Amino acid sequence: MQPLRIVGILVFIAGIVLLILGISAMESFGSQVSKFFTGAPTDRAVWLTIGGVIGIFAGGAFAFWPARAAIR
Numbered sequence: 001m002q003p004l005r006i007v008g009i010l011v012f013i014a015g016i017v018l019l020i021l022g023i024s025a026m027e028s029f030g031s032q033v034s035k036f037f038t039g040a041p042t043d044r045a046v047w048l049t050i051g052g053v054i055g056i057f058a059g060g061a062f063a064f065w066p067a068r069a070a071i072r
Contacts, residue, residue, distance in 0.1 A: 008062025015055020
């Protein structure tokens with residue numbers, strides 16, 4: 001297995017973990033209080049979710065995109 005593909009899989013898994021943590025943080029008590037007063041969740045919850053989505057797309061691109069042919 002190619003090293004870039006392994007890194008892509010690790011980034012993909014980290015993205016899934018960050019997304020789960022972000023969704024969990026959006027449902028936390030602190031985030032609910034923030035939503036009540038400001039109408040938006042906490043910054044931490046938003047950044048975890050954004051980081052998770054970016055990690056999933058970037059890791060998926062590296063891990064599951066077909067490898068380029070070697071240049072001769």
